[in-house]
Structures are given as C-alpha cells and as structure tokens.
Amino acid sequence: MGIDQHFPALIIAILFGIAFLSPPLFRWARKFSAPALITGLALSLIMAVYLLVLVLQGGEFTYHMGGWPPPWGVEFKVNLLRAYMLIVVLAVSLWIMVYALKDLEHELKKDLLGWYYSLYALLVGSMAGMALTNDLFNLFVLMEICAISACGIISIKEDRACLEASFKYLILSAMGTGCFLLGVAMLYMVTGQLNYDLVNEALPAAIELYPNNMLAASALFIVSFGTKAALFPLHVWLPDAHASAPSPSSAMLSGLVIKIYAFALFIMFYQVFPRSLLESIPLNEIVIWLASAGIMFGSIFAMVQVDLKKMLAYSSIGQIGYVFLGIGLDDTIAITGGFYHLLVHAIMKSMLFMCAGVIIYSTGIRQIKQLGGIGQVLPVTMIAFTIGSASMIGIPGTGGLISKWYLALGALEIGRPIFVVIILVSSLLNAVYYMPIIVNAFMQQEEFQHEVKPVPRQMLIPLVVGMAGVIFFGVFSRPVITLLENAMQIFL
Amino acid sequence: MDETTAIAVILFIILFPIIMTPIVMSMGGKSEKLRNALAMATSAVTFLMVFSLYPVVVRGDVIQHTFFEILPNLEISIRLDILSFCLTAVASFVWFLCTVYSLDYMAEEHGGSRYYAVLVFTLGSCLGIFLAGDFFTLFVFFELMSLISYILVVHEETEQALKAGYKYLIMTIIGGLALFFGIIITFELGGTVSLGVGAIIKEGTLLALLAFICFLVGFGMKAGMFPLHVWLPDAHPVAPSPASALLSGIMLKTGAYGLFRVVFHAFSIEVIQTSNWDIILGVLAVITILLGSAVALTQDDIKRRLAYSSVGQMGYVLLGLSVLNENALTGTMFHIFSHAIMKSCLFLAAGAIIWKTGKRQISDMGGVGRKMPYTMVCFSIAALAMIGIPPLNGFLSKWTLGLGALDANLTIYALVLLISSLLNALYYLPIIVPAFFEMVGENEHSFALRSNIQDVTPRMLAPLVILALCTIVFGLSPINVLFDLSRWTSLFFLEGGFM
Amino acid sequence: MTEILPEILNALLLLFLVVCAIAVAQIRDMLSAVIVFASFGLIMAVIWQQLSAPDVAMVEAALGTGVTTLLLIATISKTKRTE
C-alpha cells in the first residue's frame, strides 16, 4: 500500500497544515510564507492530477479516513467528476494566488498577509474536501469552514463596506448551513445513514414511508445550496461581498466558491437522491426556472451598475445560473455544458476580477465611467478584459461559446428551446454591458487623465495565462468534454 | 491542379492575410511606405491565388476538406465550389482596388497602421466565410469579420462614429446569436452542420422554421434586410470611404452568401417551397427594395444615400433567392457581382469628392463634375448602371431577375423591379445632372465658382476607372465571364450537383 | 406514573425553550436577551441529558452556553446595550 492511497486525505491535510503554519511562518520567517503556500497548492494540484490518472486507469475508488469504513468513518470518494472538480479548484486557486501575492501588498496591511494566506489555504482546503467527501455531516463541517474562511478573506480588508458585506454574507451563509443541517437531519431521520451511497441505498424504501420528509429535505437543500451559490432570488449577499472584497478574494469567491455549491447540489440530486425522487418531485423544474430568472436578472442588474467590480459580481449571478441550468436540465449534454461552463467561468471571471484589480492597483479607478481611454495605458490588462468579456458573450474561439453550445444543445435535446432563447438573450445583455467598457477603453480619443502606476510583471503574467486558458478551452475543448461525458455516465 | 494543392491554396488564401495582420501592424511604427506596400501586396497576392483556383472550379469540382473536430461532428473545414469561388474572386478583387485607393486617401489620416492591419485581417476572415466548409466555421469567420470590421466603422472616432459603431456592434451580436441558435437547431435536427451533406433539415417542422427565422435574422441582419437594416445607414457612411466601399460592396454580400447556403444546404428547395418559406423571404425582399429606395430619396448626405441604396439593392439579391429558379438565381448571382462593382465604385467616387472638397451634402455638389471630371464620370457610369440603363451590368442583372420572376409567374416582382429602377433614377440623377450641368452663379455654393479644386491623384483614380470599366465590360461584352459564372452557379445548385 | 412523569417534565422543558426563543426575539435590552439565551442553552443541556446524551449536554453547557454567553456579553460591553 503506497503513499498514493492516501492522496485524497493528504491534499486536504497539506492545505490545512499550511493554514496553521502560515501565520507563524509569516511572523518569524517571512520570506518562506508565500512560497510555502504556493508549494502546497502546487503539490496538491500534482496529487489531484495523479488522482485523475488513477481514476482513469482503475475507475472510481474510495478512501476511508483513519481506516474506519462507513457508516462509522468519514469516506472520501474519487471519481472522474470529483477529480475534475478538485483539479479545477486547485489549479484556479494556485493561479489566483500567484496574482494575489503582488496585489495584496497594496490592498492589505503588511502584517495581515500571513493571516490571509492562512485563510486562503483553509478556503481551498475546505473546497477540496467538499469536492471529495462522501459524507453528509463532513460536508456540513467543510461548508462551515468554507463560509468562515470566505468571510474572512473579505473582512480582512478592514473598511466599512467589507465588514458590512461579510457580515451579511456570514448571516445568510449560516442560514444556508442551518437549512442544510436540517435537511441532513430529515434524511438521517428516515435512513439512519450519513454516507451518500448508504443514504442513496436506503432512500427508496424510506420515501414510501415518509414522503413528506423527503419533500422537506429536498426543499431545504435547494434553499441551502441556492443561498450559498447565489441562485436567484437568494443572491442578495453576493454583489456587496464580491465587489467590496480585495480583488484576489473576489476572483476566488466568484470564480470558485459559488461553483463548489452548485457541484454539491448536483451531487445531492444525482448521487444521494434516488432517480425516482427526481422524477416524482419537480425539483429540476424549480432549479431551471430559478436559474433562468437568475440569468436574466443578473444581467439586467449588471447593466445599471456604475462600479466595475459590482458589475462583475452581478454578472456572476447570471453566470452561475448557466451552471444551475445545466444541472437542472437533466440531460447528459446539458450537464456537461454546465460543468464546462463552471470551468470556463472560473477562468474568465477570475481573470476579469484580476483585470479590475490591476486597474485599481494602477490607477485607483473603480467607476466604469472613468475608464475611457484606459486601453492606451494598460494594454495587456484591457486585452485580457476584452477576451474575458468576449468569452462571457460567447464569441467563437473562446470557452464561453463551447459551454453555451452544449447547454443549448442539451435544451434542444429534451425539447425545450425556450432555454436556448434565454441563453441567447442573456448573451446579448452581456454584450450590452461589457462592450461599452471595451469600446471606451480603446476608442476614446482624449488622453487618459489619471495617474498610472506601472504594473508589476507578476500581476500581468497571470492575466496572460488566463487569456491563454480562455482561448485554449475555446478551441481544444474535446478532452475536457469527453472527460465530463464519461464522468456523467455513473450519474445518469 | 490536384486536390491537395487546391486545399493548400485555399488555406493560404485564408491564413495569409490573417498572418500578415500583426506584421502590417508592427511595420507601421518603422516605415509607413513599407506598411502600405505590404498591405497592398497581401491583397494582390491573395487575389492572384484566388485566380489560380479558376481551373479547379471550371472543371466543376467541389473541394471539401476537414481539418479537425472541435467537438464531435462539429469541425473546422473548408469548401470550394463555384459559389465560393465567385464571391472570393470578387471580394479579393475589390479589396485590392480599395487598398490601392486607401494609399492616398489614408495618407493624412490618423491610425494608419490600425486601419491597414484591420483591412488585411478582415480580408482574411471575409474569404474565410466564403471558403468555410460548414456552418460552424462560417459562423466563426462571420463573427470574426463582423467584430473586427467594427474598428473600421469607428475609425474616425468621432461621437457620431462611436454611436453608429455601438449600434452596429449590438446588431452584429444579435445577428451572431441568432445564427448560433440556427446552427444549434440545425445540428440538433440533422446531426451535422457540414456543407458537404446538403439538405440537412428534411422536414419543415416548427423547430425547422425557428432555425430558418434565426438564419434569416443572422444573415439578413448582415445583408441589411428589412427590418434589420437599421444599423446599416448609420454605420456605412461614418467609416472611411474605402472601408465604406468594402462594407457595402463586399461585406453585405456575406449575408446574401449565407442565405444562399442556408437555402440549399441547411434546407433544400423542396422544404422551402413546400413550407412556403420563400414567401417570407420574398415579402421581406420587396419591402427591403422599396423601403431602401424610398428612404434614399430623402437623404442629402451622399454616403447615407448610397448606404440606403445598398439596402435596396440587397433586396434584389434576396428577391432572386426567394424565386428560386434558374434565371432568378443567375440574376441574384450576377447582381452580387454587379452590385459589388457598382457600389464600390460609387463609394470610392463619393469618397474622392468628400476628400477633395470636404462636402458631404448633395445639394452642395453642383458643378463638381467640371472640376473633377474623371471622378464624376466614373460615378455617373456606376450610377447609371445602378439605375439599370441598358448596356451596363446593372441592366443585365435586373433583366435576368425580371425574367426569373416572370418564369415563376410572379409578375408582381417584376413590377417591383421596375418601380425600384424608377426610384433609383430619381435619387441618382439629381446627383449627376447638377454636377455637370449646373450653371455658374445658380448656387452660391457651386463648385464651378471655385478654382482651387482639381481631380484626385492617379493612384486614387485608377481603382475608380477600373471599376467603372468593369460595369461597362460586364454589361456589354459578348463573352461575359461573370454572367457565365452566374449561370453555372445557378445550374450547379438547381441540378443538385453541390453535395 | 413513574414513566409518564419524565415525559411531562420534558414537555414542559420544551415549552420553556420555545418561550425563551420567542422572548429573545422580543426583549429589547440586549443583556437581558443574552441572559434569556443562556437559560435557553442550559435548558437545552438538561433536555439532552434527558435524552441520554450526557456528552452533548456537557459540551453545550460549557461551550454553547458558557463561552457563547461570555462572548456575547463582551460584545455588548463594547457596543450598545439597548436596541
């Protein structure tokens, strides 16, 4: 039994370990603290890729924490979809961290950096755990860790807006986790199990006896994950939280944190709940209509924003709607599209927030109106912004088009072209609010008025990587799509 | 020329201008002369390479080649058949002339490097549209061209240009999304979007109708079809004149080309006719023709008048597509050629006048013909061709279209053609007649009074003269290559040889 | 009778819980609200003891009631006492 058997636990252990090490390291050996975090993230990423290879070779496998098999111990499960999720989380967070190292220097007080790294590692660790765990109560604990550390990386920047936003986020998060725990209690009441697979086995019999319990549990899960993932109309906390946070935190929150809950909802619907439940209760209907409303309203709200980061935050509400739409459409192609969008949006939205971060770093501007002519002074940043926006709209050659293609194809497959129309209308709305920014940035004749600080290379390289990623996943989407389609086989 | 060489040539035609773009862009900083020469050489080489494909096409060969699959059954592929060749040829030809014309026209303008780079890039993507082997590739190039040509539209960067450009951008994106929807439905119904299959959708179901409408919106938007023409009269006039010539002369045709492909490849004549969708197309075409011509009458800005005229002229192309018989399709194809030549000539001539005199209003142009005789003669020839005066090519296309309409027992369409010719005469003659015959002293703005205006340089004049000669040659000459090509295209499609 | 007595006691305790919860929402003086909340926690601990979960009861009494109340009082002393 080699060390690779323990990789699922090791990934989380490394990240949590770094979370504890970061503050003392920062205190006494400052120059090692950032490299330690980067190394830890890179190491876990390598292990995650190795896990994917293991799954591809030998199919899904489980890992029992401390050697205790379920129903007593916590079980981790690795299959294609979870490995995919894990890699997305780790890769994107590594990428954001490289950018963050420089950006944070001006956004935070110097002595808080160690704590930021700690919270960051905790956040990534909890998300990695949520991608892997196969136990409802473990998921609850990880959700709480995730909520605290996510609020932490917002409120660490001590200004009025951040504090208020993170409190709002915390309270609604607590409501979300409370609902989740109540839902788990409902399931536990009728099945006596907490392990996903065991619950799944016990549920069909339990549904016969206690149909109302299941109804309550599924409603609570939708409310809970909906709140956490900003599914319309439970999104109220998101715009403030994502807009006021330091830019790397915004990138992290918009790019990954809301996605992991969409993934969790997917797991609940397709792994924990038996198929018969989804067919008897129109859960999917609820999800897709809420998602559609989110797609439309997110875009409409984004159009009227004056603050760049707030606009990006509202845009996230629309974009997470695509992921939920894919999940709710209950069709292999659509779900593939949804999960592909999860990846693409993680890259492009993080990149857009990074661009906003660079603009704030270099010029201090947050208002969209003042961005006229900025393309001349910050060309790389604005090109990255252009490519990110193009992907949001779904211009050919970018990843956004591929995910929309799959979502639309899925919607047509089950005979509901109305959702294609919704996707297209929202793309148009995206164009309406992204295009003027780009046009003004490049086409303004008068000179850019504000002072411009030179942007360090360490902030620009991640942007270039992001651009490459968006275009790469727009052109060479085959491997990921194939992987996702294979991953879906065990769920549908 | 064997198939492998032909594929290599096609690839070269598409990629060469695109690869040249950054080179042209970066050259601008070092030497403007070299940059201009490079831009010109690019379009010239492309034009010559297109011509080398002529023997392949005349043999009646169809080249269809797939490079790689982006997604299962969704590939990047190229295709060369007679229709592609016709459009590629006329596009690269006009492009070359416009680039030559730009040399002097753009000499004192700002942002020359950007202009030439975009010009060259748009050439590549435009040819990519014509040579695409499936609807998805076509869509990719279509979006590329539409979005990049935005930079041409707003080149002047005035308030007005930005406003028009924004309208253009939004309409382009609406069109692109509609196209995307149409392609997705086609893919869903037929499992492929390749042009090599022919008649992908075999039944006129509700979903198929939706696809048809989406295609109509997507391509019709580009072609300036009513009611999606709103962006056109704003966007075309604000661009620099050579760019306007390309926008009106060539890029509008991508829409018509797309509809051609939709009618024959995504659907088939039977589906279109049994479901009566040709009537939708016909009615929209008639409205487009009459509306374009009627509104053109009221415009005083010369470039706006030309732009509205383009709307009307594209209506002819759509009309021919809705009739769907041999003569009508020949007329449509030939009108694509003629309109590309005539409208480029008109825009270039108008550009020359504006460049020299700074006047855009038609009412101020009395007597300009005496000061700039060559320019104005070219303008007049092209305008007469537009009206449809017999020996010119415009007459030939209208005549053939009219014959097609009569063959199909649609006398009303022939009547519409006549009325619109009359309207054309009504708005072109008031430009030409005062330009030559206005008496001295009749109007205080008259150009006859001013002495400091001379005709444009030979380099700008040459493209005008060549285009004007083309209108005469391809209307008059007994051996009319373009007309033959049009006839072949029409037969090629009607006899089902295109699969 | 010996069997029904604990049941009645439990029911009463539960009733008390609900009353406490509502009272927390209604009382405008924060310190009083915190004290009511502390009693809520203690009653909860007793109920858990009744439900044969002494470990949870102990933790609730120590952490849920003790630490939380301390934290709340500390917070109130740094902010406003009344609503």
Added chain:
Amino acid sequence: MEMLIKILHNYYYMVAILLFIIGMHTMLTHSNLIKKVIAMNIMDTSVFLLFVAIGYTYGGEAPIIREGSEVLYVNPLPGSLMLTGIVVAVSITAYALSLVVKIYRFYGTVDYDEICLIRSQE
C-alpha cells in the same frame, strides 16, 4: 385526531422545527446584529436538538458500556456529531461577534437599518 396523535408522538421533532423557524425568522427580520447572532445560535441548537432526538431510543441509556450489563443504548453517533456541530457554531459565533465589534467601530451602531442608511448617504 390522528394528526394530533402523530404530532404528540413526534413532539421533539416538532419543537425543534418550531425553534428553527423562530430562530430563522428572528435572524432574518431583526435589524440588531447581536440579536441576529443569538438567533443564529438558536437556529443551530434547534437542529442539534433534532439530531439528538433522532438518536434517542425510548428507554435507552447513555452509551457508556459497563461490564456485564445488557441494556438498551441510544445511538451515540448523532450525539458525537453534534459535539462537532456545537464547536463549529461557537466558532462562527465568535467570528460574527468580532465582526459586530468592528462594525460598531466603523459605523457607531449595531443596527442594520441604520448601517444601510449610513451607507446610502455616502
């Protein structure tokens, strides 16, 4: 009548859910931040109550195993899980309260409506 009996049989569950609803209602509707935190605790504790009640077996004893005695034990799993739950709840409370203190320092109030008013005036 049957419904009433059902409810009576499950009165632990009913009270737990009632408490959950009271807690959630207070948390979402009260504008005082400290009260929101207290309500959050009530909400969490009510779910723990529900869990412990699920684990309870009528007449069962605490799962402390003594040598040689054969008695009915309650299910220890929910109880031990709730230990974790309580710890998590306390840490969230501590964090939330520290935020409240910070907010008070910046806004001079712990009333959410007033904070919104101040922010809208900025």
